Amino acid sequence: MSTYTSVTDDDRAAMLAAVGVRSVEELFRDIPEAVRLGRPLDLPAGLSETEVYDHLRALAARNVSAEDEVSFVGAGMYDHYVPALVDSIVTRSEFLTPYTPYQPEVSQGGLQVMFEYQTAISELTGLPVSNASVYEGPSAVGAAGYLAKLTNGRPRFVVSRGLHPHSRETLETLSRGYGTTVDEVPLAAGVTDAEAWAAALDSDVGAVFLQQPNFLGAVEDLEALAAVARQHGAIVICACDPMPLALLKPPGECGVDIAVGEGQPLGNRLDFGGPSFGFFAAAEAYLRKMPGRIAGETVDEDGRRGFVLTLQTREQHIRREKATSNICTSQALNALAGVVYLSWLGRRGFVELGELLLQRTAYARERLARVEGVALLHEQPVVREFAVSLDAPVERVIERCAELGINPGYPLGRDYPEHPNGLLVALTERRSRADIDRLAEALGVAVAAEREGVVEVGA
């Protein structure tokens, strides 16, 4: 058994004497007998450090990670390279082990990081105010919905089917609590159906939700869709993949009121889905209703520049049931990774990386479209992800590719039954032309094998 305590027998005796009790047991005398466990927990016995390491190592070895295969899976989380610099900084105990910066005099490091992070997110989104981060992407969409509800109280949300399925489901879960209904607008030719969008809007719609690029990788005409929503007085909320924002017109310039998104692509590892961070930026008007922590600049009593958590009258620990959100955890460490990563990419590097993704994605899309039995699912502009449709059962094709050490993408069937054999293919800078060529080859072989199989079964 490992232990992290340090009370010796002598310590215990002295401490109990000081307290004035005879045993540790006596300290628990307020707990009624009937609610005491009275037996050891039924858990495996404690292990030494080396045994725990071996056990965890063995479990990890039973996963096929992006280290073990050539992966084109994205769908909101991406296998970007995390620079060693990020690891080195986020593992510093001064960033890893403090609590939320309640004592600003001894938390200037963390608070300044928040301020720098907020600046970076504001630059990426083209919106003036950013909080210090929220849990992750889909719950950030949910939090934006609640902000809209607090702002105008209208009874209905309209979401594009291009919004990440997890975001749509999270929004529904949360909005059921406060009684707002969610209507979905379908996609047409890979993007939000403009006619259905206009038809769904009315003066009872509190907010609309879009994603850029949308879940199928397509670049939406954000300006046009936002303009229609604004005519009806709806708040425009857009979930964004931060990486394409290197190239795309920022949501703040497209009529978007609140931009949120999954921050994982920015210097955070995949970690099987978390922890990462959600970013949350908005127009000035929402500053005093925003959820989450916000760092602000000020001076100390000698006039030195410093940073504090600010606008705390929004928050639960002051406002309790009148708070604008119950969120009291930002994702400070993950947001730190985000701002270090963005600084490492730098002003030019961020754009260059975006352009590299754009070029490789275009190549991959064209290359895959030439494979027998593979067709583009839509022809809209894309940045780093695109969708194809296979003329074979997609799950079986994925199995065949896995045998070749390739994970070809995310199967769309569960979330989009209208595309039962759809496959979402994502690129990062870690997937070279040679990898793309291997993917095309493997897909070709797998699809062909499955089609033959189908013929055999039919014969």
Added chain:
Amino acid sequence: MSAVDVRQTAQQRESATTIYEKSKAGRRAFVPPPVDVPERPLDELLPARFRRTVEAKLPEISEPEINRHYNRLSKRNFDLDTGFYPLGSCTMKHNPKLHERVAALPGHARLHPAQDPKRAQGALELMWNLERALSEIAGLPHVSLQPSAGSHGELAGVLLTRAYHEARGEQRTKVLAPDTSHGTNPATVTMAGYELVKLASNADGGIDLDDLRAKADDDVACLMLTNPNTLGLFDPNIEEIARIVHGVGATLYYDGANLNAVMGISRPGDMGFDIVHFNLHKSFTQPHGGGGPGSGPIAVSNRIEPFLPRPVIVRGEDGTFDFDHDRPKSIGRLRGWQGNFGCFVRSYAYIRSLGAEGLREASEIAVLNANYLLARLREAGVAEYLPVAYDRLCMHEFVLSGAPMKRELGIKTLDLAKRLLDFGYHPPTVYFPLLVDEALLVEPTETETKETLDAFADAIADILREAKEDPEVARHAPYTTPVRRLDEARAAKQPVIRQPL
């Protein structure tokens, strides 16, 4: 400020400079891999109307300078690895280094959340094992790891309550919570569309049973409770509370922020709770990261189980694991993917390291340390200025009132807290719970030594002695920190929340 050395420290002389202010056109760190595919004109791939015209004004800076910038910034933080951090209700216990190593194994760190469960069996087994362990610790049969933090777990719990009542055809409107509750409780109640009804505390710091009986009716959906509560006291009437709440058909919700007092000793499920959230970043030592990430799994009873968030982990007869998405009564998702897996790895490693015996020992020592520190602070010279709010044995934390100190010595709890910074300590939680005037909520945790607790108690005594002679010293503290007291009013009045560029 009379007797105090006012020379500036090196850190104080260095004025804060942001990474943007260190930027210089033409500098860079990242070099992209080559464009190894036939390059096509930008306009062809992405029409100009969709493109940015001005690039995001990220800094231009070299890797050595980024490295130095953030390393220097880190030294402007106080951290748990360096010093005592008795922040009440936050359980700042040691974060074992092993956990960072196992979380960083590529099989965990580079595992895509959409990986087919067939090729993520190690991760699913880890999650399954963690669920089983948390279930045993809570005394409740079913667990969802999905919520991202305690407050997220609370929201899940109240939405589960709503789904449970609605499935029985009931529309209840109110949720009860004591006046000592964490601020997230009432905020959650509002977000879930309920009206909050506050319960009074009795003279012993527990729930006022008469008030509870008066307010518990058919409109009540749930009572949210922390036990031990935020005063560090175990409510001995818990069985009666559960009877009253269940008697009107409501659910009983356990805020697990204070679980560190009772692991292996008493289980929320056995106390009658229907829904529990855990804070993996408190009891199970996920590092706090300067304010996140956290993780807030929930455990529930059988009657709540059908409504758990989707997906749930299932184990097949052949011992393989899978995600079950087909859960028609589920409240749905609360976030993307499966939760904060990286936190699961750390907390699972912790539970496997300690085992049943070690977890119980952790709680026992946490309670012993708290009572010992309280005993030290009851000594002459301290107790008359900082009396304990409820004069009983405490659990893992306790509340002092700074009201006599303010009255007799002319320094507030805030001043004491700031002066503690000069002594190299992180102060306790201050001005919470709201019920106690000038409150200090102190939680030493089990991983601190007797020597540390003694030194902390001595520091408090020293500060009080100093205040007796000259209260001005504490009133203007701290003196040795990278910055001194900050103008928070100014920050809120004229918010500057990003760098103008």
